[in-house]
Amino acid sequence: MACVTSPDPRPRVVAGPADDGLVEGRRCTACGEVAAFAWPACPACGGPVEPARFGPEGTVWSATVVRIPVPGRTPPYGLAYVDLDGGPRVLAHTGGPVPIGARVRLVPAGGTDDVTVEVIR
Amino acid sequence: MRVGIEGVGTSHFGRQPGADLVDLAFTAVDEAFRAAGGPRSVDAVWAGTVFGPAGVAQRVLRAMGLTGMPVLTVENACASGTTAFAEACEAVRSGRYGRVLALGIERMGDGAITPEATDPEGRSGLALPALYAMAAARWLHEGRVTPEQLAAVSVKNHAHALHNPRAQYAGRYTVEEVLASRMIADPLTLLQCCPTSDGAAAAIVGPAAPGRVAVRSVALRSGAPWNHRSPHVWGHDLVRDTAAAAFAAAGVGPDEVDVAEVHDAFTIGEVVTTEALGLAGPGEGGKAAATGRTALGGEQPVNPSGGLLSRGHPLGATGLAQLAEIVWQLRGEAGGRQVDGARIGLVETMGGGVSVLDGNACVVAVLEAP
Numbered sequence: 001m002a003c004v005t006s007p008d009p010r011p012r013v014v015a016g017p018a019d020d021g022l023v024e025g026r027r028c029t030a031c032g033e034v035a036a037f038a039w040p041a042c043p044a045c046g047g048p049v050e051p052a053r054f055g056p057e058g059t060v061w062s063a064t065v066v067r068i069p070v071p072g073r074t075p076p077y078g079l080a081y082v083d084l085d086g087g088p089r090v091l092a093h094t095g096g097p098v099p100i101g102a103r104v105r106l107v108p109a110g111g112t113d114d115v116t117v118e119v120i121r
Numbered sequence: 122m123r124v125g126i127e128g129v130g131t132s133h134f135g136r137q138p139g140a141d142l143v144d145l146a147f148t149a150v151d152e153a154f155r156a157a158g159g160p161r162s163v164d165a166v167w168a169g170t171v172f173g174p175a176g177v178a179q180r181v182l183r184a185m186g187l188t189g190m191p192v193l194t195v196e197n198a199c200a201s202g203t204t205a206f207a208e209a210c211e212a213v214r215s216g217r218y219g220r221v222l223a224l225g226i227e228r229m230g231d232g233a234i235t236p237e238a239t240d241p242e243g244r245s246g247l248a249l250p251a252l253y254a255m256a257a258a259r260w261l262h263e264g265r266v267t268p269e270q271l272a273a274v275s276v277k278n279h280a281h282a283l284h285n286p287r288a289q290y291a292g293r294y295t296v297e298e299v300l301a302s303r304m305i306a307d308p309l310t311l312l313q314c315c316p317t318s319d320g321a322a323a324a325i326v327g328p329a330a331p332g333r334v335a336v337r338s339v340a341l342r343s344g345a346p347w348n349h350r351s352p353h354v355w356g357h358d359l360v361r362d363t364a365a366a367a368f369a370a371a372g373v374g375p376d377e378v379d380v381a382e383v384h385d386a387f388t389i390g391e392v393v394t395t396e397a398l399g400l401a402g403p404g405e406g407g408k409a410a411a412t413g414r415t416a417l418g419g420e421q422p423v424n425p426s427g428g429l430l431s432r433g434h435p436l437g438a439t440g441l442a443q444l445a446e447i448v449w450q451l452r453g454e455a456g457g458r459q460v461d462g463a464r465i466g467l468v469e470t471m472g473g474g475v476s477v478l479d480g481n482a483c484v485v486a487v488l489e490a491p
Contacts, residue, residue, distance in 0.1 A: 006238065006239050008244065009239055009240060009241040009244055010241050010244050010245055011241065033346075035477070036241075037241065037477075043346045043477060044346050061255075061259065061349075062255035062256070062258045062259040062262070062354075063255065063258060064251050064254035064255050064258055064306045064307050064308075065304075065306065065307045066246065066248055066250070066251050066306050067303075067304050067305060067306060067307075068232065068233055068248065068250065068305055068306070069232065069233075070233070070235070070236060070246050070248050071235050071236075072246070073246045077246065079245075079246065079247060079251055079255070080255075081255055083349045084349075087349075088348055088349055089348045089349040091241070091242045091245050091247055091476070093245070093246075097307065100258065100259065100262045101262075114245050114246070115245065
């Protein structure tokens with residue numbers, strides 16, 4: 001992959017309650033906004049944030065399969081925007097195509113640094 | 122000070138590996154100066170480019186004798202050229218400078234833009250076609266557009282480009298051919314994606330005067346957070362809000378727009394944008410393309426140049442090429458793609474690539490015929 005000398009900006013996935021994962025992000029103590037990232041302030045209001053974990057389950061908002069060459073990636077690969085339950089929308093790898101509205105679960109961290117989900121129903 | 126367009130120009134758009142950016146920029150600036158008349162000099166330059174390289178603006182300007190003045194380079198993703206234009210207009214409006222060159226220049230690499238590795242979604246492999254593809258998939262899911270209506274945007278804009286000798290691609294395609302072309306990111310096929318292009322475009326901005334296209338308004342903003350609470354697909358609300366500011370400042374409404382150049386990097390982009398601009402009602406954007414309402418000869422033609430889909434999309438140059446098309450339309454100089462009697466024209470560009478934002482930047486300009 002091109003230019004990976006900078007810190008990894010992707011959401012961090014930690015071990016969840018079962019054989020699954022949780023996204024370690026932030027919640028704004030002023031407005032309640034949630035974010036999948038350990039950013040220093042709230043992206044909605046600039047207020048102070050505290051650590052929060054989201055997942056492991058969520059719903060697919062939209063999805064696609066990328067079929068063109070992308071540096072460091074092997075097409076085809078599936079991507080989805082997943083709205084984590086009570087949490088933020090995250091971009092996740094899906095392997096292949098997934099239907100909009102599908103319920104998914106975060107895959108445990110390890111093996112890849114991408115946020116990855118699997119369909120549960 | 123009211124602001125006017127003295128002249129516009131562009132290079133050819135397309136893959137031009139043998140052409141130096143110096144030559145592409147000169148072609149655009151030379152045409153703009155010829156159209157403007159008067160001295161071949163300006164008081165300042167705003168240049169828009171995304172991929173640089175560093176110093177590219179001064180490098181091309183010194184090769185045409187434009188030196189010893191303020192030169193500012195701006196980057197705002199796909200809206201970089203229109204951002205340069207917006208700043209040039211504001212510089213004239215405020216009286217800071219009398220005559221300003223807005224220049225857009227870009228040389229693209231091969232294939233799709235490499236996702237930005239310092240961005241979370243870029244690092245995760247979100248190529249830009251995939252971002253638009255997910256907007257398209259969502260609107261298809263909601264029944265707000267059909268695959269055939271998406272394809273109709275491509276059919277329309279490629280047909281428009283048959284009348285534009287500067288366009289990279291043109292052709293008479295059918296909806297079936299567009300849908301059967303190679304899949305890029307589901308559901309967007311190759312003919313629903315803009316090509317990779319090199320090019321330059323320029324505008325000389327000065328005071329409004331008889332015989333000049335007038336700038337009624339220009340609005341510029343970056344997106345608010347786009348996330349699980351957003352009611353619309355990516356980019357919609359940014360375009361809507363920027364357009365509202367531009368329409369309010371111009372004192373005109375979307376119904377009064379005779380011709381528009383909008384950001385159709387992908388077919389879904391034109392559909393979302395025509396709705397966000399108010400040129401089409403909610404759920405009517407795809408239908409407007411399919412029924413010919415936004416085609417040449419229709420009630421409100423959109424992208425008579427062929428749009429980004431056909432003219433090509435050298436990022437920094439795109440916005441000023443859109444502006445050039447609208448200036449030619451309002452001057453009655455658009456040849457075989459002329460919208461008869463066009464009095465009010467609109468330019469809209471929006472760019473993205475920063476995750477969790479509804480777009481890096483959007484510019485909407487409203488212009489009036491001389």
